[in-house]
Amino acid sequence: MTQEQPSNGKRPVRFHSVAAVAEILGTSEVTLYRAIRAGEFPAIKIRGRYVIPSRALDDLEETAVSTGSVVDPAELAGHRERA
Structure with a gap:
């Protein structure tokens, strides 16, 4: 699968830092x-550094918009412990 190049000629951002995603999501x-x-949240660990795929954020957003409901990434991944 290939990603389309944006009209400005720059490559699309594929990964975000934890700090950037925290800011995007309005959390710490x-x-x-x-x-x-x-x-409970998708990430890639490279040695001691985590990065978050842009696609993971896109998928969470698309699910929330298409279902019109709250999306919990842990539930989507099946990792949340049931009380």
């Missing part, structure tokens, strides 16, 4: 790190 970095480490 600590909260996002906790969710990642608990397997």
